[in-house]
Amino acid sequence: xxxxxxxxxxxxxxxxxxxxxxxxxxxxxxxxxxxxxxxxxxxxxxxxxxxxxxxxxxxxxxxxxxxxxxxxxxxxxxxxxxxxxxxxxxxxxxxxxxxxxxxxxxxxxxxxxxxxxxxxxxxxxxxxxxxxxxxxxxxxxxxxxxxxxxxxxxxxxxxxxxxxxxxxxxxxxxxxxxx
Numbered sequence: 001x002x003x004x005x006x007x008x009x010x011x012x013x014x015x016x017x018x019x020x021x022x023x024x025x026x027x028x029x030x031x032x033x034x035x036x037x038x039x040x041x042x043x044x045x046x047x048x049x050x051x052x053x054x055x056x057x058x059x060x061x062x063x064x065x066x067x068x069x070x071x072x073x074x075x076x077x078x079x080x081x082x083x084x085x086x087x088x089x090x091x092x093x094x095x096x097x098x099x100x101x102x103x104x105x106x107x108x109x110x111x112x113x114x115x116x117x118x119x120x121x122x123x124x125x126x127x128x129x130x131x132x133x134x135x136x137x138x139x140x141x142x143x144x145x146x147x148x149x150x151x152x153x154x155x156x157x158x159x160x161x162x163x164x165x166x167x168x169x170x171x172x173x174x175x176x177x178x179x
Contacts, residue, residue: 032136034144036152036176038064041085046174049127049152051144057132060114064127064154064174067119073159073169076112076134080149082175090151090175092165094134096141104162111142112150113167116158150178 032053038046047064077090093101094112102108111133119125134142144150154174159167 034136034178036178038062038152038154038174038176039082039084040066040174041087043084047125049176051136051178053136054130057130058134058136059130060127062125062127064119064125065123067123067125067154067174068156069119069121069123071116071118071158072173073155073157073167074114074117075110075153075155075159075166075169076114076144076178077151077153078112078148080151080177080179082151082177084175087151087153087172087175090153090172094144094150101164102160102162102167104160105164108162108164113159113161117154144178152176152178
C-alpha cells in the first residue's frame, strides 16, 4: 500500500510531463524597448520617455514634470549625448533621409520631427503616441541605435512644423539619451 501511495504522489507531483514525448521549443520575437531619462538644463531629472516597438511602429510614452507651462517642440536628435546647459552636444535633428524640417514643409519632414507637447499649469506632460518613421532595430537606416546614438530634446517653444531646421522652437530645455 505504501508503494502505491508513493507512486501516486510521484505521479501527481510530476504532472503530465511524464507523458510528453518531446519538447517543443517556443520562440517568440523579443519586443524591442528603450528609454531616455530626461534632464533639464540644471541636470534635474524631469521624467522618462519609454520606447516600445510594435507591429504599428514605435510607441512613445512618458510622464514628465517641471516643464514651463505651454506648448513645446520635441525632436529626436542625431547624437546620443546631452551635455547641459545648452544640449548642443545632441547635434541636429535625426534626419537619415536628408529632408527638411516639418510636416508642413513640402520637402520634409525629418524622421526626428515629433508632435508638440503641452505642459499643464503645474508643468506636467503625459505623452503617448505611435510613429512608424523610425525603429529600435539595430542596423536599419532609420534606427535610433546607429553608431553615435540618438537623443530626444524638448524645446522652449512650440514647433511651427515648417521652418528648417528646427521649427522656430527655441532653446533646448530638456534632453535625454535613448538607451
